[in-house]
Amino acid sequence: MDNYRFIISGGGTGGHIYPAIAIANELKARYPGAVFLFVGAKDRMEMEKVPRAGYDIEGLWISGIQRKLSLKNLLFPLKLISSLWKARGIVRRFRPDVVVGTGGFASGPLLRVASSRGIPCVLQEQNSYPGITNKLLAKKARKICVAYDGLERFFPADKIVKTGNPVRQDLLDISGKREEAMRFFGLDPQRKVLLVLGGSLGARAINTLTHGHLAFFDSLGIQLLWQCGTLYYEEFKGYASNTVHIHPFINEMALAYAAADMVISRAGAGSVSELSIVGKPVIFVPSPLVAEDHQTKNAQAVANADAAILIREKDLDRDFEKEFSTLAGSEDRQRQLGENIRKLALPDATSDIVDEIERYLKRQD
Structure with missing residues (x-):
């Protein structure tokens, strides 16, 4: 079986987008019949970069909390409710086998909804100090792929696997x-x-x-x-x-x-x-x-x-x-x-991350 369905969510910066695309490319190489959907934040760079890489993407109306008082902060609760509502529709309609989050605010609502429905969720954390989104999602994730040692301070130790970060081949x-x-x-x-x-x-x-x-x-x-x-x-x-x-x-x-x-x-x-x-x-x-x-x-x-x-x-x-x-x-x-x-290099990062994703696919077959 290779007609799996994957949602990959993350963005805001290239550091979240390019690993997401690399993971999708590796999954596509292993499962040519698979179907992919990216979920990002409206008006962020993923809405341009992902289609250029050949994948469909949907945008959520979501952004982070600013450090100073601003209109964006006042709108945050409304944006969060809107994004959770749209994420529910996306997950219900697309019916993913696995959801992958690479960080960034858009991955929060999407993975929150997917995990609540029992869909296996895998996180990929690029940094030595995790972002707030991945820290909040860690308890619900099945596996967390990291690039640095010592992340037990932030994530459950039994969920961590050190893979490294995907890089261009x-x-x-x-x-x-x-x-x-x-x-x-x-x-x-x-x-x-x-x-x-x-x-x-x-x-x-x-x-x-x-x-x-x-x-x-x-x-x-x-x-x-x-x-x-x-x-x-x-x-x-x-x-x-x-x-x-x-x-x-x-x-x-x-x-x-x-x-x-x-x-x-x-x-x-x-x-x-x-x-x-x-x-x-x-x-x-x-x-x-x-x-x-x-x-x-x-x-x-x-x-x-x-x-x-x-x-x-x-x-x-x-x-x-x-x-x-x-x-x-x-x-x-x-x-x-x-x-x-x-x-310190981990050149097989992309392959190792997809190996972790595959474990959940095999459990469903």
């Missing part, structure tokens, strides 16, 4: 692609490459840091492959040169990682997982503005294993030049960090 082997990557991006093969990442939209602090240190990087003989983000491209594109290669967004991430000798990056769960797979020495500059400060916790978990350097935004002026000079000047340190972060 083309990152699993970038060895031997450096020459191709250097040609593709027009980089100088005689210079070290620093890859700068701030997410698809960009990161103000990382862009300001990079711009303010262009002469510093040049003095060290380093060229930049700089993804400044779509929000900041117009502001920074004028600083491009033979040694500063600026892009609003890099689609060919496998080649970007293949070219990189060192990386500066945010510490979202997806970025941490990808950098672990490719084994590059990295300086994490986590965003302090995300829920529960989870990026700092992600980066700290890696830094504690001597597998990355963590510099908080507030400490960049004080620490960056010293930390980067030490790293850039030591091949041994670069190699050590790359080897240590690679030890």
Whole structure:
């Protein structure tokens, strides 16, 4: 039997959406006759990204509670009731065999309804510090797939399985692609490459840091492959040169990682997982503005294993030049960090998560 029916719910950020799509793709590869429905939040990026990946999606009128008093907070009870009502209709109509939640506010109402009807629900938690939605859903979930140790503080220990986070398959082997990557991006093969990442939209602090240190990087003989983000491209594109290669967004991430000798990056769960797979020495500059400060916790978990350097935004002026000079000047340190972060990689994450889902399918057959 391969005509199973799956609902996959999650979104709000790429960190929730791309794992959801990766899980769906693996399920589809194993069960070509399966039917899929994604459920996300209206007006969020999943409503665009999921159809582009070839899947149907329905949106719920739901959003998170803001940290400050706002109209959105006053509307939250109404949104929650509306979303629960619509989720009931979706579950009743679609009749899923299994529901998968990857985090984000939309997954809350959907998985709450599905679990109350006895439908097996599997959670995938990307971060070292779980979001509020997954923490609330944990008691009803059958299994919780995590990427970090120590999540027993938040979830029932008997439900946890450490799988890692799904990553794009083309990152699993970038060895031997450096020459191709250097040609593709027009980089100088005689210079070290620093890859700068701030997410698809960009990161103000990382862009300001990079711009303010262009002469510093040049003095060290380093060229930049700089993804400044779509929000900041117009502001920074004028600083491009033979040694500063600026892009609003890099689609060919496998080649970007293949070219990189060192990386500066945010510490979202997806970025941490990808950098672990490719084994590059990295300086994490986590965003302090995300829920529960989870990026700092992600980066700290890696830094504690001597597998990355963590510099908080507030400490960049004080620490960056010293930390980067030490790293850039030591091949041994670069190699050590790359080897240590690679030890944290879980390259079979997508397959392992789907193995867990399959266990519930077999129980129903």
